[in-house]
Amino acid sequence: MENNRKILSLKDIVVKFRVRSKMLTSIRNISFDIYDGETVAIVGESGSGKSVLTKTLTNMLESNGYIANGSIMYYPNEDSKNDPKTAFKDEINLIKFHKGALTSEARKSIKSYNNLRIKEAKTKIGILTKQIEMNIDAINSQIEIDNLTREIENAYQEMASFNRLSRRTRKKMRPIMKEIATPEGVNFLEKTMIENALDYLKNEEYLTEFEILLQEILHKVNDKIAIDSQEVNLLLEIWTFQNQSALKNKTQANKNLKKLRGGTIATIFQDPMTSLNPLLSVGYQITEVLRAHQKMSFIEAKQEAIELMKKVGIPNAEKRFKDIPGKYSGGMRQRIVIAVALACKPKILICDEPTTALDVTIQAQILDLIKQLKKEYNLTVIFITHDLGVVANIADRVAVVYAGQIIEYGTTNDIFFDARHPYTWALLSSLPQLGNKGEDLYSISGTPPSLFNEIKGDPFAPRNDFAMAIDYELEPPMFEVSPSHGAKTWLLDPRSPKIEKPKQLSRLREAVSEAKVGE
Numbered sequence: 311m312e313n314n315r316k317i318l319s320l321k322d323i324v325v326k327f328r329v330r331s332k333m334l335t336s337i338r339n340i341s342f343d344i345y346d347g348e349t350v351a352i353v354g355e356s357g358s359g360k361s362v363l364t365k366t367l368t369n370m371l372e373s374n375g376y377i378a379n380g381s382i383m384y385y386p387n388e389d390s391k392n393d394p395k396t397a398f399k400d401e402i403n404l405i406k407f408h409k410g411a412l413t414s415e416a417r418k419s420i421k422s423y424n425n426l427r428i429k430e431a432k433t434k435i436g437i438l439t440k441q442i443e444m445n446i447d448a449i450n451s452q453i454e455i456d457n458l459t460r461e462i463e464n465a466y467q468e469m470a471s472f473n474r475l476s477r478r479t480r481k482k483m484r485p486i487m488k489e490i491a492t493p494e495g496v497n498f499l500e501k502t503m504i505e506n507a508l509d510y511l512k513n514e515e516y517l518t519e520f521e522i523l524l525q526e527i528l529h530k531v532n533d534k535i536a537i538d539s540q541e542v543n544l545l546l547e548i549w550t551f552q553n554q555s556a557l558k559n560k561t562q563a564n565k566n567l568k569k570l571r572g573g574t575i576a577t578i579f580q581d582p583m584t585s586l587n588p589l590l591s592v593g594y595q596i597t598e599v600l601r602a603h604q605k606m607s608f609i610e611a612k613q614e615a616i617e618l619m620k621k622v623g624i625p626n627a628e629k630r631f632k633d634i635p636g637k638y639s640g641g642m643r644q645r646i647v648i649a650v651a652l653a654c655k656p657k658i659l660i661c662d663e664p665t666t667a668l669d670v671t672i673q674a675q676i677l678d679l680i681k682q683l684k685k686e687y688n689l690t691v692i693f694i695t696h697d698l699g700v701v702a703n704i705a706d707r708v709a710v711v712y713a714g715q716i717i718e719y720g721t722t723n724d725i726f727f728d729a730r731h732p733y734t735w736a737l738l739s740s741l742p743q744l745g746n747k748g749e750d751l752y753s754i755s756g757t758p759p760s761l762f763n764e765i766k767g768d769p770f771a772p773r774n775d776f777a778m779a780i781d782y783e784l785e786p787p788m789f790e791v792s793p794s795h796g797a798k799t800w801l802l803d804p805r806s807p808k809i810e811k812p813k814q815l816s817r818l819r820e821a822v823s824e825a826k827v828g829e
């Protein structure tokens with residue numbers, strides 16, 4: 311890779327949706343880094359969580375969704391730092407905005423859902439403990455109890471990360487926080503003050519994000535370990551947030567989200583009409599964005615909009631400026647959506663199946679356009695698709711998702727020629743370019759697991775021709791194949807039997823070199 315600087319870093323992301331009285335988990339612990347200037351493809355079957363993941367990046371989840379855990383750090387590059395128009399010049403955790411923007415109703419339902427989870431788990435543990443006492447299925451019962459204990463911890467942690475500090479805690483912590491807020495204050499705290507605070511925190515049933523951080527810092531002061539000023543700043547930031555009214559936090563979060571979507575991350579969706587207003591001329595829609603984000607006059611904006619329309623390949627741009635989206639073909643509309651996205655001057659362009667609704671020749675043109683614009687504007691592109699065939703043509707790296715997890719990642723070459731996960735094999739095997747005349751195309755049997763339940767073991771096991779007993783019991787870790795390549799399958803454990811990947815995959819090299827894939 312030419313450039314090894316991270317621009318986005320996702321860590322332990324969990325996304326859930328409230329569906330009536332149940333909870334569905336769409337993203338299960340995704341951790342992934344995206345580098346400045348690269349094109350990453352995210353590939354998986356329909357329903358695997360690709361769109362939810364992209365919406366998570368810009369906090370566009372529907373109101374019944376929430377990010378239950380994790381962080382998404384955005385790191386601005388030198389260009390962005392020096393550009394007066396960029397909104398974010400320091401690294402930020404995007405998930406904070408989301409939490410701030412959450413309604414109090416959502417907060418309440420997260421709390422009650424987790425309380426219910428804890429209660430159910432505790433009841434089950436009670437029953438299992440009795441079984442162990444009576445010596446019934448003791449080993450399995452103990453494993454189950456360990457799982458349930460972990461679930462209780464997760465539930466507490468999830469609640470704590472959404473909870474506001476209690477009034478009592480805020481009152482108790484005010485004096486020490488006042489000291490910490492002064493320059494160097496943290497290094498001159500009185501011993502009794504530290505002890506009192508630590509005593510108080512020790513007696514809390516579970517700790518919020520703020521309390522955990524405060525506790526860590528105070529322990530460090532006690533042990534005379536140097537304290538990072540960033541840690542202290544983060545603590546002060548959370549403290550301010552906790553002491554501001556919910557309304558003020560929400561307004562602030564929404565303002566930041568607007569900045570994020572305006573100047574940092576832009577998204578292109580599958581259906582152009584979801585992002586365009588059918589009643590307004592396309593030219594007007596582009597100029598509006600330019601005027602909002604770049605503070606241009608109408609005349610300037612109109613000129614720039616026509617430039618952008620030319621750039622995305624609209625013939626007779628001056629004439630077509632006044633047309634409403636309905637007068638454009640599907641492919642042309644998608645070009646307009648791309649122009650609107652570019653008008654925001656994004657650093658990161660997310661394309662969520664931008665060509666799925668288009669016919670094949672138009673698809674190839676739009677892909678070429680995205681490639682060309684990426685180069686010209688130095689964009690980082692996150693390209694979402696269910697079609698691995700498209701990937702060979704556009705991506706530097708690929709992440710394969712299944713049931714809300716990344717199950718394999720690597721360079722495009724790693725994935726096409728050295729895939730290690732049976733699900734990736736299956737996706738590759740169903741590429742039409744691998745089919746021989748007269749033979750049926752390979753397709754994956756079965757369906758993905760229900761997202762309403764906890765998944766035991768490897769979620770792909772029931773559909774996996776190579777599944778072993780352990781796949782039904784334990785979730786595999788991500789095994790590193792090389793520094794650029796990893797796969798989450800027990801087949802990579804040294805104790806597993808050697809398995810040959812499906813024969814038809816050897817034809818891939820030929821298919822790609824003949825440029826049959828990705829055309």
Ligand SMILES: Nc1ncnc2c1ncn2[C@@H]1O[C@H](COP(=O)(O)OP(=O)(O)O)[C@@H](O)[C@H]1O
Nearest residue numbers: 327329336355356357358359360361362363372
């Ligand atoms: N607002 C929502 N409420 C409930 N479930 C949702 C919502 N949005 C997405 N999901 C569920 O999350 C899962 C992943 O969806 P999605 O990311 O759209 O899949 P895809 O990979 O096809 O883009 C699906 O099971 C879907 O039903």
Ligand SMILES: [Mg+2]
Nearest residue numbers: 360361362663
């Ligand atoms: Mg989708």
